[in-house]
Amino acid sequence: MSDRIRAHYLIETPYSLERAAEVMAGEQSCGTFTRLAGETDELREQHGARVEHIKPLESVEAPSLPTPAPPAGSGRPRYRRARVTLSWPLANLGPSLPTLVATVAGNLFELKEFSALKLLDLELPAPFAAAYPGPQFGIAGTRELTGIAERPLIGTIIKPSVGLSPSATAEVVRELVEGGIDFIKDDELQANGPHNPLKARVDAVMPVIREHAERTGRRVMYAFNITGDLDEMREHHDYVVAAGGSCVMAALNAVGLAGVTHLRRHCQVALHGHRAGWGMFSRSPHLGMSFVAYQKLWRLAGVDHIHVNGLRNKFSEEDASVIASARTCLTPMFAPPSPGCEVMPVFSSGQTADQAVDTYRALDSTDLIFCAGGGIMAHPDGIGAGVHSLRQAWEAAVAGIELDDYAREHRQLARALETFRR
Missing domain, CATH: 3.20.20.110 (Ribulose bisphosphate carboxylase, large subunit, C-terminal domain)
Known part of the structure; x- marks a missing residue:
C-alpha cells in the first residue's frame, strides 16, 4: 500500500488547470509565491505535494464564488472546472488528523486562483489506522x-x-x-x-x-x-x-x-x-x-x-x-x-x-x-x-x-x- 496521502477535489479556475493545480500543491506543501534559497530540488522531490491527476470538466462564463479579476489584458476569462488529485508523503505530517486537515483543507480555499474548490474524498495510508483507535463499538x-x-x-x-x-x-x-x-x-x-x-x-x-x-x-x-x-x-x-x-x-x-x-x-x-x-x-x-x-x-x-x-x-x-x-x-x-x-x-x-x-x-x-x-x-x-x-x-x-x-x-x-x- 502506498505511504502517500491522496485528496480528491473539485476545482474551478480562470487559469489553466495545470497552473491552478500546481498552485494548490505548492501552497499546501513546501512552495510559496517565489522560489527560496532553502527550497532545493531534493527537498521539493521529497516533500512537495504532487499533482497526480487532472480530469477536465465543463467550463462556465461566470465564477461560482466571488474571486479577484484576472490580470489586465488577459481578456474575458472562462472558468474551467476539473477533478484534481493531489498527494503528499506521509513524512510531511505523520499520521496526525489535525495536521491532515490543515494540509488537505487549509489555505487552499482562500487562493485567488480558484472560483470554486471542494474536497471530495481522502485516501489515507495504514499508519493512520495504527495511530488512531477508531470506533470502539x-x-x-x-x-x-x-x-x-x-x-x-x-x-x-x-x-x-x-x-x-x-x-x-x-x-x-x-x-x-x-x-x-x-x-x-x-x-x-x-x-x-x-x-x-x-x-x-x-x-x-x-x-x-x-x-x-x-x-x-x-x-x-x-x-x-x-x-x-x-x-x-x-x-x-x-x-x-x-x-x-x-x-x-x-x-x-x-x-x-x-x-x-x-x-x-x-x-x-x-x-x-x-x-x-x-x-x-x-x-x-x-x-x-x-x-x-x-x-x-x-x-x-x-x-x-x-x-x-x-x-x-x-x-x-x-x-x-x-x-x-x-x-x-x-x-x-x-x-x-x-x-x-x-x-x-x-x-x-x-x-x-x-x-x-x-x-x-x-x-x-x-x-x-x-x-x-x-x-x-x-x-x-x-x-x-x-x-x-x-x-x-x-x-x-x-x-x-x-x-x-x-x-x-x-x-x-x-x-x-x-x-x-x-
Missing part, C-alpha cells in the same frame, strides 16, 4: 449493547429541545421505554444548561432505564450529550458510566477532532457523533467538503455512530446525498489487516414510518439507527403507537411488502401514514 458493539441483533435501532430525540427539567425529561423517557424504543438521544442543544444540568439529568433518567432493564431484560441506549470543554467531557463521561449508561454524545464540529480523539481514548461506552453545523461544509456545491471525506476524519477519531440526515428531510440535502453518506459509513476505510472503522449511520430529520421502505430499498442494509422525533411523539395514538409504527414499517421494508398493504393489518402503521404522509 461500531455496528457490532452497538447491537450487543442494545440487544438488537438484526433490525434497525428505532430511536428518538428528547423534545422539546430545551426547556424541560430533569424530572420532565425522565417522564418522557419513561413513556418511550414503555413504548418499546431502542435508542434515545439528547438534542444537540441540550448539554449542561442551568435548567437541566447533565448530572441531574443522568440522576433522573438512568433509574428509569435501569428499572426497565431489570423488569424486561431490554436495556435502552440513551446518548447523553456531554459536549463541553475537555475536562468537563471527561467528568461527565465518567458520571454517565458510573450510573450504568451505555452511550455519550458529542457535537463534533463544536469540540473538534482533538476533542473527540481525546474523549475516545478515555471513553468506556459508545460515542455518538452529531454533525451539527455540517451545512457550513456541505451546502455550497462550490466550496467546502463532501461527507465522504468528512466522515472518514471522525471515524478515525473514534465515533461509533454519525448522523447522515434522512430521506425527504426538513433540510436542504437531497435524498441521493443522504444515501451516499450512509453507504460510505458502512464502507471499510482500509484494506485488511487494518480495521475497517465502519460506523452506524444515524437517520434523522423529519423521519416517520413513511420513509422506512424507501430507506431500506436505497441502502439495502438494516445497520442503522432510525431516529424520529415528531414521527413518534406526535403519533395520534401516543408515543408507544409511534414506536410500533416505525417498527412495523421496517418489518414491511425488510419483508418486501408495500407499506399500504402492511398497514391494513397494523393499526399503528396505518395511523402514522394517515398523519405523516406528505
Whole structure:
C-alpha cells in the first residue's frame, strides 16, 4: 500500500488547470509565491505535494464564488472546472488528523486562483489506522449493547429541545421505554444548561432505564450529550458510566477532532457523533467538503455512530446525498489487516414510518439507527403507537411488502401514514 496521502477535489479556475493545480500543491506543501534559497530540488522531490491527476470538466462564463479579476489584458476569462488529485508523503505530517486537515483543507480555499474548490474524498495510508483507535463499538458493539441483533435501532430525540427539567425529561423517557424504543438521544442543544444540568439529568433518567432493564431484560441506549470543554467531557463521561449508561454524545464540529480523539481514548461506552453545523461544509456545491471525506476524519477519531440526515428531510440535502453518506459509513476505510472503522449511520430529520421502505430499498442494509422525533411523539395514538409504527414499517421494508398493504393489518402503521404522509 502506498505511504502517500491522496485528496480528491473539485476545482474551478480562470487559469489553466495545470497552473491552478500546481498552485494548490505548492501552497499546501513546501512552495510559496517565489522560489527560496532553502527550497532545493531534493527537498521539493521529497516533500512537495504532487499533482497526480487532472480530469477536465465543463467550463462556465461566470465564477461560482466571488474571486479577484484576472490580470489586465488577459481578456474575458472562462472558468474551467476539473477533478484534481493531489498527494503528499506521509513524512510531511505523520499520521496526525489535525495536521491532515490543515494540509488537505487549509489555505487552499482562500487562493485567488480558484472560483470554486471542494474536497471530495481522502485516501489515507495504514499508519493512520495504527495511530488512531477508531470506533470502539461500531455496528457490532452497538447491537450487543442494545440487544438488537438484526433490525434497525428505532430511536428518538428528547423534545422539546430545551426547556424541560430533569424530572420532565425522565417522564418522557419513561413513556418511550414503555413504548418499546431502542435508542434515545439528547438534542444537540441540550448539554449542561442551568435548567437541566447533565448530572441531574443522568440522576433522573438512568433509574428509569435501569428499572426497565431489570423488569424486561431490554436495556435502552440513551446518548447523553456531554459536549463541553475537555475536562468537563471527561467528568461527565465518567458520571454517565458510573450510573450504568451505555452511550455519550458529542457535537463534533463544536469540540473538534482533538476533542473527540481525546474523549475516545478515555471513553468506556459508545460515542455518538452529531454533525451539527455540517451545512457550513456541505451546502455550497462550490466550496467546502463532501461527507465522504468528512466522515472518514471522525471515524478515525473514534465515533461509533454519525448522523447522515434522512430521506425527504426538513433540510436542504437531497435524498441521493443522504444515501451516499450512509453507504460510505458502512464502507471499510482500509484494506485488511487494518480495521475497517465502519460506523452506524444515524437517520434523522423529519423521519416517520413513511420513509422506512424507501430507506431500506436505497441502502439495502438494516445497520442503522432510525431516529424520529415528531414521527413518534406526535403519533395520534401516543408515543408507544409511534414506536410500533416505525417498527412495523421496517418489518414491511425488510419483508418486501408495500407499506399500504402492511398497514391494513397494523393499526399503528396505518395511523402514522394517515398523519405523516406528505
